[in-house]
Amino acid sequence: METITNRAELKNAVRLLEIEQGIKGRELKEQFQKAYDSLKPVSIFKSITKDVVSSPNLIGNILATTISLTTGFYTNKIIVGTSAGIMRKLLGSVVQSGVTAFIARHPEALTSAGKFISQLITSRKKRDPLTMQT
Incomplete structure (x- = not known):
């Protein structure tokens, strides 16, 4: 910055600083308004909805x-049945949580098992009942 030597240069420097302050003040107000609008419940709901809808793996x-x-x-229902003792119910709950956790971690295992079973069913339908050949 240059050294100010007379009154005219001082007034000019003050005017430039006032203009700069006004610009920065308007920018600050705009930023505050954007932040305020983004914190409204409607805006938060919209952004969450947009994120959820745009998520590619959500349905999967x-x-x-x-x-x-x-x-x-x-x-659990298969193990426990309609009426069972306390040990059988406990065993059913343990197996239920184990199966649920396994399938949640490895959904492809259930998918491949389902494909295998459907292939078995469809291959039996295609066989000739007299010769038992495909």
């Missing part, structure tokens, strides 16, 4: 979670 994750919970539930 929901489906895998639903399948793992359902499989665990049915495994």
Whole structure:
């Protein structure tokens, strides 16, 4: 910065600083308004909804979670049955949580098992009942 030597240069420097202060003040107000608007509940809900909808694996994750919970539930029902003792119920709960956790971590195992079973079913339908050949 240059050294100010007279009154005119001082007034000019003050005017430039005032203009700069006004510009920075307007920028600060705009930034504050943007931050205020982004913290409104409607804006937060919109951004969360946009993130959820744009997530590519959302449907797959929901489906895998639903399948793992359902499989665990049915495994428990198969082990426990309609009426069982306390040990059988405890064993059913342990197996249910184990199956649910396994399928949640490895959904591809359930998918491959489902494909294998469907291939077995469709291959039996294709066989000729008289010769038992494909």
